[in-house]
Amino acid sequence: MIAGRSLFALSAFRFPLLRYSASPRHIAVRVSPEKTKRLDLIHQRAMSEPSAAQKRVGDDDPEVSAEVEAPSLKRQKFTTDSVVPDIQMSDVASELAPESASEQVADGGAVEVEAEVEVQVGGVIADSPSSPSNTKKSDSSRPRRAARDRKARAEAEGTAVVRLPKRQSALLIGFCGSGYSGMQIQPDGVKTIEGVLFKALVDAGAVSQDNADDPVKVSLARAARTDAGVHAAGNVVSIKMIVTVPGVKDLVGRINELLPPEIRLWGFSRVQNSFNARLVCDSRKYTYYFPSYLLIPPKPDSGLHRVLLRKQQEVASPQSTSSTETPSSDPSSSPLHPFWGSAPPGSTPEDDLVRKREWRVGQADLERLREFVRKYEGSHNFHNFTVGREFGDRSNLRFMKEIRIEDPVVHGNTEWIAVMWHGQSFMLHQIRKMMAAIVLSCRTNTSPAIIDELYKSNTVFIPKMPSLGLLLEEPLFNSYNGRMAAGNERLQPTDADYRPPIDFEVHREKIDAFKEQFIYKNMRGIEDMSGLFDAWVRSVDSYAGKDLLWLNQSGKIPSECVIRKGERRNHPFKEKRIFDTTSFPSETGLIKKQLLKEESVEAEGEEGQSEEEEVLDKKQLAETEG
Structure with missing residues (x-):
């Protein structure tokens, strides 16, 4: 049966x-x-x-x-x-x-x-x-x-059971991801966006009590899965739900009453019975925001500055036949960036951050950034920009439709740059790693040719930019909307077979207000209070190992930084988990304390797997895409 x-x-x-x-x-x-x-x-x-x-x-x-x-x-x-x-x-x-x-x-x-x-x-x-x-x-x-x-x-027991009809629907939502362990619902009760949303749907009567114990029963799926702490101005959840609840005239309003203010339901649309938000979605748009001061070169005498300068001189030494002198590894022998040339002697990180926030990016640096992002557009093997995938895995092939560097905007004392990413789909941590590659390359005068090298078979380590700057703007359903428009030609919106388009633009005014109140304000507030982005770039600059030697003017990947399966690396780069966080209590110096704590753990030799060392099977990796 x-x-x-x-x-x-x-x-x-x-x-x-x-x-x-x-x-x-x-x-x-x-x-x-x-x-x-x-x-x-x-x-x-x-x-x-x-x-x-x-x-x-x-x-x-x-x-x-x-x-x-x-x-x-x-x-x-x-x-x-x-x-x-x-x-x-x-x-x-x-x-x-x-x-x-x-x-x-x-x-x-x-x-x-x-x-x-x-x-x-x-x-x-x-x-x-x-x-x-x-x-x-x-x-x-x-x-x-x-x-x-x-x-x-x-x-x-003599009690009546009323079963109401369900309809396959697309829920248009937005959320601030601070304090949540990602988008996707988890079976162990971890606080996630979907978990809170699903409970509100049950409490509002849009999901029956028969189905309240398992979202799989109502075919729950999402267009884009976001990492822990990542925000979304727009995302789509497909679900088979009760759209006409007795006694509820405004279902959207009722669900929003049951949701916390940082999660909003913009509306929902009746869709085809076979609709699955992840599978039907054509592409996704993200934006990454970062302070422009990240483009300032590494501080002289920092670990990264020394190791990159030493490697640069080793490469140049055989080509110098007119001199018998040994190249100097003294950082003072290289020309200083104007920002560091005007720094007062003995300046502290706090002193440097005040000056960094007053710094403004030049047009040449912006054009260099745009030259790098053009290298990403089109179809490429992005195996170096995610985790858990080998070069030969065909799922590494992704299509980037458009990547755009917006003109900088000043908020408070800090200048911010927005990078718009429009791709067919993205793998785990892909945007954060792609961002790190172009920012670190620009600030170290690395050749744009390095991006082409990163598509090849050599595996290298690329750190992730902080989660704080990443925002899912919206998933796009152009193909689906086109098919529905053709089917709706002879129908009226009131007809049972009419299927409206999935469109965030009708909610644009509410979405923009939400972004300003819950996302941008949170992002800028954390940066102003704690200097999170500065802490991240200083953690990169303090690294004196070989993992980042692909940052060089030749645009080639040196053998010393190639990661080989089964081989242990000496002094590998260790990422700090605090940069995966987007929610912090109002405590002065909290990030500095947390970094000191993580560094002390490393100094004591306590090793734990970083995210790059996690082992994920194909099903888990597929679930992380969006």
Whole structure:
């Protein structure tokens, strides 16, 4: 017995249709004209006598036929000689909306209601290699049986169970990710955006109590999965939910009342039954914001400055045939950047940060940044810009549609630069690593040719920029919207088959206000209070190992910084977990204390796996994409 959800249409003027959907095939059973009166009788009894609305349909009808739609979209027809369907309507009355149903039937229209049915293929479909097997029960029947058990208990206790129809919907949401462990719901109760959203949907009645224990039952999916702490002005969650809740006139408003202010539901759209937000999404848009002072070169005598200068001189030494002198590794022998040339002697990091915030980027530096990001556009193997993937993995191939460097804007004392990323999809940490590569390359005068080298087979380490600057702007559904527009040409928005486009622009005013209040204010406030970005770049500059030797003017990857599988690296770069955080208490010097704590742990030799050393299987990696 294969259990599923069906769409049951009642009409006095056209054949009723029972449809059962199960991936990857669809079985449609059409009822003969003689059955119309019987179905009308069921509908009338459902209105007046709900408990008696159980009727067997199709078990003795020789005119019943079935169609099997294979994944290839080729339709194959079978007669009752090869398919003997056995369809049982279970509690039709509980699925009907009596008021709207009676009004539409009175007007001669069709009423589409959702019912729980059981379909059993009683014969063997011969001559059909694409036919489904009837020898194995589907795992999806188990939740159905559990729901029926709960219903039976409720009937035994004399309590009524009302099942409302569900519709596949696209929820348009926005959120500030500070204080949350990412977007995707977690089974262990960790606080996530989806977890809080799903609870609000249950409390509002958009998800029934039967489905409240498992989001899988309502086909929950998201267009883009964000890391812990990352914000989103727009994201889409697909879910099969109850869109007409008794006693709730404004469902969006009711859900927002149950959500915390940092999570907003902009609206929802009725979508096709097969709609999955992640699979249907064409592309995603992100923005990364960072203070322009990150483009200032490493401070003289810092670890990174010394190691890069030493490597530069080693490369130049064999080419110098006119001098017998040994190249000096003294940092003072290289020309100073004007920012450091004007620094007072013995300046502290705090002194430097005050001056950094007053610094303004020049047009030449902006054009250099734009030259780097053009290298990212198009299709490339981004294996060095994520974790857990080897060079030969075909999933590393990603298409970047457009990357744009906006003109800098000053907020308070700090100048900020926004980088817009528009790509088909992104892997885990991809944008943060791509950002780090161009920022570190620009500030170390590295050749843009290094980006082309990073697409090749050599594996190197690229640090991640802080999570604080990353914002998901919106996922795009242009292909889906185009298909729906074609199907809507002869329909009105009030028609049951009308499918509106997924469009964030209709909510733009509310989205922009939310971004300013909950995202930008949080981002700038943390930077102003703690200098998070400065702490990150100083942690990079303090590194004196070989992992970052790919930052060089030749645009080549030296063998010393290539990571080889199974080989242990001496003095590997260790990322600080605090830069994955976007929520901090109002405590002066907290980031400095946390960094000192992490450095002391490293000094004591306590080793733990960094995120780059995590082992993720293919399924886990696929779930992190967005």
